[in-house]
Amino acid sequence: MLTITRKLEFDAGHRIPDHKSQCRNLHGHRYTLEITLTGAIITAEGNSDNGMIMDFSDVKTLAKQHLVDVWDHAFIVYEKDTAVREFLASLPDHKTVVIDRIPTVENLAHVAFGILKAAFTDRFGTGLRLHKLVLHETPNCWAEITDA
Numbered sequence: 001m002l003t004i005t006r007k008l009e010f011d012a013g014h015r016i017p018d019h020k021s022q023c024r025n026l027h028g029h030r031y032t033l034e035i036t037l038t039g040a041i042i043t044a045e046g047n048s049d050n051g052m053i054m055d056f057s058d059v060k061t062l063a064k065q066h067l068v069d070v071w072d073h074a075f076i077v078y079e080k081d082t083a084v085r086e087f088l089a090s091l092p093d094h095k096t097v098v099i100d101r102i103p104t105v106e107n108l109a110h111v112a113f114g115i116l117k118a119a120f121t122d123r124f125g126t127g128l129r130l131h132k133l134v135l136h137e138t139p140n141c142w143a144e145i146t147d148a
């Protein structure tokens, strides 16, 4: 299978409320996101995308629009983490993203995959689709999710 991969980075805060150790504290990461796409190579003479599955700059634009700019410098909080949600709500104009699961790297990868799958699927009528997403929480810890 032929794939292309675009890497992007963003910063976000989170906590894992039930964690046995340090991760129950409010803290943040510089996340690294790798988006792997597959699809037919575009063949359209004279077209800027000719010979590409998708222009890397367009991958970046779409990923920023749907995910990266939404999560960058946000605090990502579990909807049932009431104490933190109330605290964040008390801060004027705070950028908060509420998700329906604990923001572990596994769950963030799952949520990100759903968002980006919808954004990329068959955008050009070439069978374009999100094949794989890798989300690094630290240089040593990451989750990978592949289209079933």
Ligand SMILES: Nc1nc2c(c(=O)[nH]1)N=C([C@H](O)[C@H](O)COP(=O)(O)OP(=O)(O)OP(=O)(O)O)CN2
Residues within 6 Å of the ligand: 016, 023, 029, 103, 104, 105, 106, 137, 138, 139, 140, 141
């Ligand atoms: N399976 C998971 N385990 C842990 C997660 C997670 O999302 N999924 N998250 C954390 C912490 O939030 C943190 O992101 C990881 O902290 P840590 O283990 O300290 O990672 P480091 O890379 O900084 O570890 P070093 O020992 O310094 O290499 C914890 N567990």
Ligand SMILES: [Zn+2]
Residues within 6 Å of the ligand: 014, 023, 027, 028, 029, 137
């Ligand atoms: Zn963490």
